[in-house]
Every structure is written in structure tokens, then in C-alpha cells.
Amino acid sequence: METDILEIQGxxxxxxxxxxxxxxxxxxERGNVFGLLGPNGSGKTTxxxxxxxxxxxxxxxxxxxGKLSSPQVRKRIGAxxxxxxxxxxxxxxxxxxxxxDIRGVPYREIDNVLQLIELTARKNGxxxxxxxxxxxxxxxxxxxxxxxxVLILDEPTNGLDPRGxxxxxxxIIRIANTGITIILASHLLDEVEKVCTHVAVLDHGKKLxxxxxxxxxxxxxxxxxxxxxxxxxxxxxxxxxWVLDLKKEGQWLVLRxxxxxxxxxxxxxxxxxxxxxxxxxxxxxxxxxxxxELLSENHVPTH
Amino acid sequence: MFRLIKIDFRKYFYNRSFWILTALYLxxxxxxxxxxxxxINKIMTNAGKNSPIAIPGFSLYSxxxxxxxxxxxxxxxxxxxxxxxxxxxxxxxSYKTIRQNVMSGLSRNEFLFSKVIFVFLFSLISTLVLxxxxxxxxxxxxxxxxxxxxxxxMFFVAAYFLELFTFSMLALMxxxxxxxxxxxxxxxxxxxxxxxxxxxxxxxxxxxxxxxxKVMGHLIDIPNSSxxxxxxxxxxxxxxxxxxxxxxxxxxxxxxxIYWFLKRSDx
Numbered sequence: 141m142e143t144d145i146l147e148i149q150g151x152x153x154x155x156x157x158x159x160x161x162x163x164x165x166x167x168x169e170r171g172n173v174f175g176l177l178g179p180n181g182s183g184k185t186t187x188x189x190x191x192x193x194x195x196x197x198x199x200x201x202x203x204x205x206g207k208l209s210s211p212q213v214r215k216r217i218g219a220x221x222x223x224x225x226x227x228x229x230x231x232x233x234x235x236x237x238x239x240x241d242i243r244g245v246p247y248r249e250i251d252n253v254l255q256l257i258e259l260t261a262r263k264n265g266x267x268x269x270x271x272x273x274x275x276x277x278x279x280x281x282x283x284x285x286x287x288x289x290v291l292i293l294d295e296p297t298n299g300l301d302p303r304g305x306x307x308x309x310x311x312i313i314r315i316a317n318t319g320i321t322i323i324l325a326s327h328l329l330d331e332v333e334k335v336c337t338h339v340a341v342l343d344h345g346k347k348l349x350x351x352x353x354x355x356x357x358x359x360x361x362x363x364x365x366x367x368x369x370x371x372x373x374x375x376x377x378x379x380x381x382w383v384l385d386l387k388k389e390g391q392w393l394v395l396r397x398x399x400x401x402x403x404x405x406x407x408x409x410x411x412x413x414x415x416x417x418x419x420x421x422x423x424x425x426x427x428x429x430x431x432x433e434l435l436s437e438n439h440v441p442t443h
Numbered sequence: 444m445f446r447l448i449k450i451d452f453r454k455y456f457y458n459r460s461f462w463i464l465t466a467l468y469l470x471x472x473x474x475x476x477x478x479x480x481x482x483i484n485k486i487m488t489n490a491g492k493n494s495p496i497a498i499p500g501f502s503l504y505s506x507x508x509x510x511x512x513x514x515x516x517x518x519x520x521x522x523x524x525x526x527x528x529x530x531x532x533x534x535x536x537s538y539k540t541i542r543q544n545v546m547s548g549l550s551r552n553e554f555l556f557s558k559v560i561f562v563f564l565f566s567l568i569s570t571l572v573l574x575x576x577x578x579x580x581x582x583x584x585x586x587x588x589x590x591x592x593x594x595x596x597m598f599f600v601a602a603y604f605l606e607l608f609t610f611s612m613l614a615l616m617x618x619x620x621x622x623x624x625x626x627x628x629x630x631x632x633x634x635x636x637x638x639x640x641x642x643x644x645x646x647x648x649x650x651x652x653x654x655x656x657k658v659m660g661h662l663i664d665i666p667n668s669s670x671x672x673x674x675x676x677x678x679x680x681x682x683x684x685x686x687x688x689x690x691x692x693x694x695x696x697x698x699x700x701i702y703w704f705l706k707r708s709d710x
Contacts, residue, residue, distance in 0.1 A: 192546045195709040215548035225543040229458050241450045242547045282547070 143170050144206060145290055145321045146191070151200035153186055153345075160186045162345040163200065168323060170289075173316050173335050175353075176325040177431055178342035184325040185222060187342075188294050192219055205289070215243045218283030219292040224275040228268035232259060232278055235267055236285060245286040253281040257311065273304030280311060291315060294325045309334065341434050348434050356430050363403055364392040366419035367410075376413050392419065447557040448564075450549070455531060455561075464530070468523040469572050475520070476513050476576045480504055480584075504577075504584035507595035511666045511680065513577045514603040517569070518663055521607050522635060524569055525614035529627045532558055532618035542710050551705050555619075559698065562611045570604040599663060602682045606659045609690045612697040613655060619701045658689045 146168040153161040161183045168174045176184050189195035191202060193209055204213045226235045236250045254260045257277040262270070270278065276296060283291055293312065297305040316322055316335050324336065340350035349356075367373040374393055377383055382405070385396035397406070403422055410417060455461045480503040503512045535541040535554075544554055577600070582588060614631050621627040635656060643651035651657060664679040 189709070193551075194542055194545060196707065211548045211550040211553070214546065219546050221542070221546065223539075225539040227454060227458075227538060227540055230453070231457075234453060234457055238450055238453050239543070239547050241446060241453070242544060242549045244446075244548075282543070285547075 144168075144203075145170050145172070146202065146204055146323070147206075148187075148191075148202040149200055151187065151190060151202060152198045153183075153190060153195065154198055160345050161190075161197075164342070164345065164347055166340055166347065166350060168290075168321065168338070170321055171319060171337075173322045173324065173337045175336035175339040176323060176342065177339055179435070181344075182342040183345040184342060185294055186345075188219070188221060188292055188323070188325060192217070192221065192292070194221070215286060216288055217290045217292060218285070218288035219294075220276070220279040220283050220296055221292070221294045222298070224279035224282075226267045226275070226278065226282075229266060231266055232263045232270075232281075235278070236282060239282045239285050243286045249285060249287075253284045256284060256315075257281045271304075273300050273307060276300065276304070276308060277311065280308075280315075284315070288320070290321045290323065292323045292325075296324070296326075341431060343435055361397045361402065362423040363395045363397060363406060364389075364419060364421040364423055365395055365406075365417060366392055367415050367417050369415075373410075373415055376410065376415060380409070394423070444556075444560070447553060448560055450544075451557040451561055458531075461527070461531065464523075464527050468520070468527065469569070471523070472517055472520055472569070472572060473576055475516060476573075476580065479512075479516055502584050504580040506581045506585045506588060506592040507597070508666065509577045509581040509584070510596045510599040511663070513573055513580070514599040515663050515666050517573050517603055518606055518660065521610045521659075522632070524565055524607060525611050525631060526628060528562055528565065528611050528614045529618045529631055530624060531561075532615060533622060533624040533627050536622040537624055545710060551710075552702070555698075555701055555705055558615060558619075559612075562615055563608060566604055566608040566611055569607055570600060573603055574600050596680070598682060602662050602687070605687065605690050606662045609659050609694045609697075610656070612694045616697040616701050620704060653689065655693050658686060658693060662686045662690060 144167065146166070148164060148166040150163040150165055151161050152159070152163050164183070164187060176187065178184050186195060190197045191204075191209075192214065202209065205216065207213055227238070230238075232254065233250060236253070237247060239245075240247055240250060251260070254263050257280055259274060259277055259281065262274065267275065267278070280293070280296070283293075296312065297308050300308065312322070312324070313335055322335075336353050338350070338352050339356065341348040365373060365377075370388075370393065374386065374388070377393070377395065378386055382398040382401040383395060384398055385394075387394055395406070397403075403420060407417065407420065483503065503509065535544075541554060545551060549557075578593075581593065585592065613634075617631050617634070618627050621630050639654050639656045643654055643657060646654075652661065662682060667678050667680060
């Protein structure tokens with residue numbers, strides 16, 4: 141089996157003068173949970189629309205499973221783009237039967253996906269009577285029909301209440317655990333951070349970064365420290381080669397560490413100096429912070 | 444192809460508005476077929492009261508003229524099936540289900556074919572209703588029925604099918620190009636009742652006769668009645684090959700326009 145699920149080369153799309161996508165290149169490998177991040181209007185939906193043959197690109201190319209796009213290829217992809225799109229007068233089952241017929245999937249699989257999204261009890265209810273959360277789950281069910289190799293989710297929690305968001309997030313985590321490749325576009329970072337293995341950050345149709353989440357979040361750890369004698373603590377730490385930055389923040393001393401010098405090292409050093417910490421906490425750099433940093437760096441006018 | 448029919452069929456079968464509109468339309472044409480003879484004879488008799496010569500009552504329904512008479516009458520109502528086509532195709536755009544269909548693995552061309560099949564089958568159903576109505580009325584209103592008499596001029600039923608199919612293809616094109624339901628209905632009605640008649644009026648006859656609705660209308664000429672013969676008017680009692688070819692050419696043209704447009708547009 142190929143390892144490359146998706147390869148995008150120089151994808152470009154303009155709407156009039158607006159450049160929605162500017163020669164975007166990406167690679168998604170099998171088993172990745174790939175987060176596509178970026179503010180509204182950064183080109184996430186345009187990218188996914190092109191990949192699903194909904195939007196025509198101006199130039200560039202992309203390959204799914206090493207093949208050029210075709211209806212056959214799309215049958216191996218499940219997708220939820222922005223909002224659920226179904227026939228309001230049909231029931232959940234009837235809507236799924238249409239998708240099953242399109243994808244050439246036997247009807248008996250419909251019960252499985254309905255079970256997955258926990259909508260079995262309302263399967264004969266008309267789509268128009270569903271809550272937004274149910275509609276969104278039904279869209280995921282439709283995407284999962286026929287056991288796709290890739291699942292594309294574009295802002296799957298948009299417009300949902302906290303309960304609905306939690307339901308969808310649990311569902312995504314459950315699906316991700318089955319080992320399927322997922323491409324998840326979102327600007328709600330919290331939802332991405334919990335499930336993604338890889339991320340790409342887009343802004344104004346350009347790729348700012350792409351890589352593994354571990355890489356983004358690792359390195360340069362930040363620690364919160366406190367001891368009985370705060371002044372002594374500060375004096376002891378300042379000037380050490382592995383201390384990149386040291387400052388007081390409220391009751392804590394916030395310490396930025398050099399690479400490869402973990403909290404254990406700090407602890408050991410301080411205990412050798414007879415300083416015992418009353419508080420030691422690692423401040424994980426959240427994806428959100430990283431993302432905001434990237435965006436703000438990029439917004440500095442360069443010319 | 445069976446797969447496309449199955450997919451499309453489910454979209455209409457459980458839709459109540461589809462059945463109501465279809466039933467109303469079919470009921471309307473059957474009532475028109477059944478009532479037209481009485482209606483016309485009544486007018487004739489009234490007009491005959493002041494006429495120096497007695498105008499004979501006549502039958503629209505006798506073989507073989509019934510095929511021509513009813514096919515001509517049915518042509519006046521072709522806007523209704525065309526509206527049904529517009530309503531249910533633009534639905535796919537307003538629900539954005541065309542997007543879901545394509546995303547799920549239907550090609551744009553398959554989507555287009557499924558709609559052409561819908562137009563074809565719907566035109567066929569209308570034609571069958573015409574066929575059976577005419578057959579029934581003919582059998583009950585002809586004094587001496589013979590096989591030859593029944594089959595004579597039956598080709599008008601086929602001509603009606605072509606007229607309806609071509610017109611519904613025009614409606615399909617408008618639906619795909621305009622996408623918005625209300626607007627598409629407006630454009631179709633405006634074109635049918637205002638724009639083309641106006642353009643035809645401005646253009647010389649030898650050009651305007653090739654306009655699409657003109658071509659479709661020309662396919663089945665006004666039936667001759669004994670009354671018209673009285674006035675010395677004589678219309679065509681055949682379908683001209685040129686009209687058939689032109690209608691088919693228009694159907695192909697509409698198809699190509701949709702194909703070209705659908706291929707290039709974002710959905």
C-alpha cells in the first residue's frame with residue numbers, strides 16, 4: 141500500500157483579485173491526523189474544495205493515493221465540508237441510501253455508521269427535524285460510509301453548542317483511534333491539538349509551517365517555579381548557560397529553558413544548591429500560542 | 444445508468460411536493476383532453492346561432508385525428524413539466540446537495556446525465572398519458588375503428604414527446620445556469636412568454652422561425668377542422684423532418700451548454 145495519501149503541488153486559486161491559494165504544497169501520509177490551521181479566509185476550505193473536485197483550481201496539481209483526482213478516488217475519501225448537505229424532506233436512512241448508491245456501498249453498512257454516530261434511534265426521522273449537532277453527526281456518518289481511507293473534516297464543530305462540540309470531538313477521537321487518516325481543518329485550536337499528529341498553518345493562501353505536532357510543541361520548555369526564598373532562587377538561576385530567559389510573573393518565576401535541559405536538570409541543580417522548590421510546573425507551549433506567534437511574525441510588513 | 448436512475452428516483456419518490464405537482468399537472472391535461480370537445484362544440488353551436496349556414500358539431504376524438512388534436516392541445520401545457528424540472532433541479536443547488544453528491548463520488552457528468560434521464564422519463568410519462576388518453580377517447584368516439592385508422596398519424600404522439608423533451612431541456616439549461624429557484628422560474632417564464640415573442644417580433648420571419656420555442660411550437664401545426672376547411676385554411680397534417688432535426692439539434696445544444704458550464708463552474 142502506498143504511504144502517501146495526498147500530495148499537493150503548487151495549488152493556486154484566485155477569486156478575481158483575491159488570491160485564495162498561493163502555490164500551496166503539502167504532503168499527508170497514511171495514518172496522519174493532519175490539522176489544517178489558519179484564520180477564517182486563509183484558504184482552508186478552498187483547498188479542501190479543490191481536493192474534492194467541488195472547486196476548480198487555477199494551476200497546480202494534486203494526487204490522492206498517487207492517482208489523479210476522479211470519482212473513483214473520491215469514493216475512497218469521506219468528507220464533511222463546512223456544513224452538512226442533505227435532502228431536508230428525506231429521513232437519515234434515505235439520505236444515507238443516496239450516498240450509499242453513489243459510492244456503491246451495500247445498505248447494510250448504513251446501520252454501522254448510524255451506530256457510530258449514535259443516531260440509530262432517530263434514523264427514520266426527517267433530516268429537517270434534526271438539531272445542528274445531529275445534522276453534523278449525520279454528515280460524519282455519510283463520510284464514513286464505505287470505510288474510506290481518508291476522512292476530511294472542515295470546521296466540524298462550527299456553530300455547535302458546547303455539548304455538540306464535545307460529542308463531535310469524542311467522535312473524531314474515536315475515529316482517529318481506528319487508524320484512519322484524517323485531514324481536519326479548523327481555527328478552533330483546542331479541538332485540533334487534542335487529536336492531531338501533524339499540522340500545517342495557512343494564512344492568506346500561503347503555507348506558513350507544516351510538520352509534526354511533537355516538533356512544534358517540543359523544545360524550549362517553559363517552567364513555573366517557586367521557592368520559599370524567591371530572591372535567592374532568582375539569583376541562583378540567573379547566569380546559568382541553560383537559562384534562556386528568566387522573569388517574575390505574579391507569584392511565579394518563569395524560566396525558559398534551553399533545548400534538552402529538562403525540568404529534572406533544574407530540580408537537580410537547585411537541590412544541590414539547597415534550594416527546594418515549593419512549585420514546579422511545565423508550561424506547555426500550546427498549539428494556539430505557537431500558531432499566534434507564527435501569524436504575528438508573518439504579519440510584520442516585510443516590504 | 445440504472446444506478447443513476449435509482450439515485451435520482453429516491454430524491455423525488457419521497458417528496459410530497461413532487462407528487463402533488465405531478466398529479467396536478469397530469470390531472471390538468473387529462474381534464475383538458477376530456478373536456479375540450481364539449482367546450483369547442485359549445486362555442487361552435489353558440490357561434491352557429493347567428494350564422495347563415497349551420498355549423499356541424501364535430502369530434503376532436505375520432506381516429507386518426509385525435510392524435511394530432513390532443514398532441515397540439517397538450518403543447519400548450521408544456522410549461523408545467525418544465526417548471527417541475529426547474530424546481531427539482533434548482534433544489535439540488537439550494538440544498539447544495541449537488542456538492543455532497545460530487546464529494547461522495549458522483550462525477551459532474553453523472554449528475555448531469557441523471558437529470559437528463561429525469562427530463563427524458565418525465566417527458567415520457569406525459570407522453571404516455573397523452574397516448575392512453577387519445578387511445579381511450581379515440582376508441583370510444585370513432586364509429587368504425589380499424590387498425591390502420593388507429594395507427595395513422597400516431598407519429599404526432601412521438602412529435603409531442605420531442606417537443607416536450609426539447610422544451611424541458613431548455614428548462615434544465617436555465618436551472619443549471621441560474622441555480623436560484625425563484626429566479627430560474629422567472630427566467631423560464633419570462634423567456635417563454637415575453638423575451639422570445641418580443642425577439643421574434645423584431646426579427647424577420649426567416650430568422651425568427653429558428654428560435655427555440657418557435658421551432659418546438661412549429662413541430663405540431665394547428666389541426667385542421669371541418670370549420671377551417673370551410674374557411675379554406677389548410678395546415679400541415681404532417682411533421683416536417685426539418686423541425687425534428689432542429690428540435691434534436693436544440694436538445695443537443697442545451698446539453699452541451701450545461702456540460703460546458705458545469706465543467707467550469709465551482710459547485
